[in-house]
Amino acid sequence: MKKYLLLLMCITTSVFAQESKKFVSAMEKNLATLKDAKTGEDYTNIANAFERIAKAEPKEWLPSYYQAFALILSANDVSDGMKKDAIYDKAMAVAKAAEGISPDNSEIVTLQSWITSMKITVDPMNRGQKLGMEAAMLTAHAIELDPENPRPYFLKGSGLFYTPEQFGGGKDKALPVLETAVEKFNNFKPKSKLMPEWGKDRAMMLLDECKK
Numbered sequence: 264m265k266k267y268l269l270l271l272m273c274i275t276t277s278v279f280a281q282e283s284k285k286f287v288s289a290m291e292k293n294l295a296t297l298k299d300a301k302t303g304e305d306y307t308n309i310a311n312a313f314e315r316i317a318k319a320e321p322k323e324w325l326p327s328y329y330q331a332f333a334l335i336l337s338a339n340d341v342s343d344g345m346k347k348d349a350i351y352d353k354a355m356a357v358a359k360a361a362e363g364i365s366p367d368n369s370e371i372v373t374l375q376s377w378i379t380s381m382k383i384t385v386d387p388m389n390r391g392q393k394l395g396m397e398a399a400m401l402t403a404h405a406i407e408l409d410p411e412n413p414r415p416y417f418l419k420g421s422g423l424f425y426t427p428e429q430f431g432g433g434k435d436k437a438l439p440v441l442e443t444a445v446e447k448f449n450n451f452k453p454k455s456k457l458m459p460e461w462g463k464d465r466a467m468m469l470l471d472e473c474k475k
Contacts, residue, residue: 289316290325290457297333303340306333317360324368325457327361331374332461335381344385351382369409370459376401376418398422413447414459417466420444424469438473445470 293316297309310333317326334354338347355378362371379398383390399422405415420440426432448463 286316286320286323287457290329294329294457297329300333300336303337306337306339309333310337314357322364324361324365324371327357327364328371328374328459331355331357331361331378332459335374335378338381347385348382351378351385354378367408369405369412369415372401372405372408373412373414373418376405376415380418380422395422411447411451413444413451413466414462416440416444416447417462420466421469424473434473437469441466441470441473 293309293312296312297306300306300309310330313326313330313333317323317330320326331354334350334357338350338354341347341350355375358371358374358378362368362375365371376398379394379401383394383398399419402415402419402422405412406419420437420443423432423437423440424434426436428435444466445463448466451460453460
């Protein structure tokens with residue numbers, strides 16, 4: 264009986280290891296494709312690829328995270344406001360699905376803040392105040408969940424950079440936040456090669472602009 268149980272455990276461990284290796288391999292392949300994507304169609308295709316992984320691996324949050332990430336970027340090539348909104352709404356739904364798998368996750372909350380900020384751009388006059396507050400609260404919560412995560416600081420600094428001075432933004436306000444973001448990016452060590460790493464180049468560019 265003991266030999267049978269030991270054999271069963273070995274088989275189960277072997278199958279799990281193979282499945283885990285298959286998941287990592289699929290994720291690495293799609294992350295490489297994501298890095299090379301340029302057009303809205305490219306990002307849509309990679310979002311669909313991550314969606315397929317998410318369906319195959321329902322206990323993993325990263326596929327849904329990257330699906331939402333790719334959807335946000337796919338909207339850059341869309342000019343119609345209603346279509347942009349639909350993409351952002353889908354991205355938020357996917358991000359919330361990721362949150363259901365991994366609650367209190369700073370990376371996911373940061374992504375939700377970014378999506379909220381992007382929805383403002385569709386109709387700034389009517390959405391700026393309400394959604395701006397929502398995005399700020401999400402960013403603050405992401406920092407609270409993980410003070411060493413550089414991405415929420417980057418989003419906060421970016422928001423201040425693009426907010427006019429008369430509304431509490433501007434380069435002077437953005438500069439110290441972006442300095443913190445870059446410092447944290449320099450010290451940031453992902454827990455695995457599949458974890459999010461985006462934002463550093465953009466943060467450095469905005470910081471340089473603030474110093475001019």
